[in-house]
Amino acid sequence: xxxxxxxxxxxxxxxALDLFSEQGYENTGVAQIAERAGLTKSTYFxxxxxxxxxxxxxxxxxLELITEGVAGAPESAGALTAVEAALVAVAVAFTExxxxxxxxxxxxxxxxxxxxxxxxxxxxxFARAMKDALRQRGVSELDADIAAELGILAFRRGYARWLxxxxxxxxxxxxxxxxxxxxxxxxxxxxxxx
Amino acid sequence: xxxxxxxxxxxxxxxALDLFSEQGYENTGVAQIAERAGLTKSTYFxxxxxxxxxxxxxxxxxLELITEGVAGAPESAGALTAVEAALVAVAVAFTExxxxxxxxxxxxxxxxxxxxxxxxxxxxxFARAMKDALRQRGVSELDADIAAELGILAFRRGYARWLxxxxxxxxxxxxxxxxxxxxxxxxxxxxxxx
Numbered sequence: 001x002x003x004x005x006x007x008x009x010x011x012x013x014x015x016a017l018d019l020f021s022e023q024g025y026e027n028t029g030v031a032q033i034a035e036r037a038g039l040t041k042s043t044y045f046x047x048x049x050x051x052x053x054x055x056x057x058x059x060x061x062x063l064e065l066i067t068e069g070v071a072g073a074p075e076s077a078g079a080l081t082a083v084e085a086a087l088v089a090v091a092v093a094f095t096e097x098x099x100x101x102x103x104x105x106x107x108x109x110x111x112x113x114x115x116x117x118x119x120x121x122x123x124x125x126f127a128r129a130m131k132d133a134l135r136q137r138g139v140s141e142l143d144a145d146i147a148a149e150l151g152i153l154a155f156r157r158g159y160a161r162w163l164x165x166x167x168x169x170x171x172x173x174x175x176x177x178x179x180x181x182x183x184x185x186x187x188x189x190x191x192x193x194x
Numbered sequence: 195x196x197x198x199x200x201x202x203x204x205x206x207x208x209x210a211l212d213l214f215s216e217q218g219y220e221n222t223g224v225a226q227i228a229e230r231a232g233l234t235k236s237t238y239f240x241x242x243x244x245x246x247x248x249x250x251x252x253x254x255x256x257l258e259l260i261t262e263g264v265a266g267a268p269e270s271a272g273a274l275t276a277v278e279a280a281l282v283a284v285a286v287a288f289t290e291x292x293x294x295x296x297x298x299x300x301x302x303x304x305x306x307x308x309x310x311x312x313x314x315x316x317x318x319x320f321a322r323a324m325k326d327a328l329r330q331r332g333v334s335e336l337d338a339d340i341a342a343e344l345g346i347l348a349f350r351r352g353y354a355r356w357l358x359x360x361x362x363x364x365x366x367x368x369x370x371x372x373x374x375x376x377x378x379x380x381x382x383x384x385x386x387x388x
Contacts, residue, residue, distance in 0.1 A: 025210070054200075078381070078382035079381060079382075080381050080382055080383070081382065092365065111223065117315055120314070120315055120318040121311055121314055121315065123318075124314040124318065142351075142373065142374065142377050143377055143381065145347050146344070146347065146374065146377055146378050147381060149343040149344075149347065150340070150343075150381075153339050153340065153343065157336075179336065180336065180340065181381065181383065183336050183337055183340055184340050184344070184378045184381070185378070185379045185381070186271070186377070187273060187274050187337065187340065187341060187344075187375065187379070188272035188274055188380070189274070189375065192277070
């Protein structure tokens with residue numbers, strides 16, 4: 001795919017974010033994005049299925065990293081340790097380029113209902129991948145559901161913080177997971193009298 | 195809306211589930227559903243925006259009940275107690291009619307990618323409503339996120355169990371929430387050495 005334009009993908013993402021920020025997501029077309037990037041529409045479609053996907057690229061890579069991360073945790077590891085391994089495994093995808101684009105990307109997504117839905121489905125897909133990989137390790141349905149949801153909360157919080165602070169995504173995400181774990185363990189029992 | 199056909203909505207849902215089960219969701223049209231229910235297409239569209247929505251009716255009512263349930267919990271209640279109040283509040287919507295349709299409804303949703311996405315978005319919407327209502331009570335962002343996600347897990351587990359056992363949805367959902375809470379509090383700490 002486009003060996004002669006090694007940075008085509010990054011150029012398309014940057015051009016799209018420029019245009020979405022300047023004139024709005026709704027008012028921007030794929031042809032315009034390609035033109036701004038100095039590429040053709042057909043190059044665009046070799047990289048992204050449609051206009052929306054330029055904002056959600058790399059999802060398949062993250063899904064794979066999550067699955068491999070959970071699967072690769074030591075055999076003795078519990079559910080949360082395996083989730084932590086997934087957060088560490090995805091760090092390789094969180095490059096400086098991704099961080100530079102992050103704030104504008106989030107702002108565009110927040111501006112549009114359809115994009116917010118797409119983002120919610122992406123997160124649900126990540127949770128599903130974590131859960132399935134945990135089930136493969138023999139974790140119970142309930143623990144896998146909970147650990148995956150807490151893992152996704154940590155992922156989101158870690159991502160937001162990493163956009164601000166930079167540094168190693170793995171370290172930021174691990175701290176976020178520990179905060180989430182402590183908070184989850186500290187929620188009160190609904191019926192103290194029971 | 196259709197006072198002269200007081201049960202139009204239920205008839206449309208039943209007709210749709212009959213047809214989806216007999217011949218598949220993809221092969222069924224709105225006109226056919228209306229015909230099977232002995233109603234007109236325009237009556238269908240007074241009740242449901244499109245074909246998909248016949249499977250997701252009542253979502254706005256549930257969102258309101260969730261918000262009111264959380265808001266109506268005693269002032270002293272913590273996040274999980276407020277979530278529990280929401281699960282109790284929604285029980286009024288879980289009628290015998292809904293239970294009778296439930297298994298076929300779930301089977302149709304599971305059969306189709308687009309419907310599974312729609313269902314995931316519905317659940318994300320419930321989580322969001324819970325979280326927002328918890329934030330209104332002064333619950334921290336993190337605790338609100340966690341309590342809402344655990345609440346939705348309890349909601350889903352409670353719903354699945356209630357379809358099997360029947361009885362009072364509130365009681366089933368409360369038991370599910372307690373199970374989720376106990377499991378969440380029991381997840382291991384990832385780094386015992388830290």
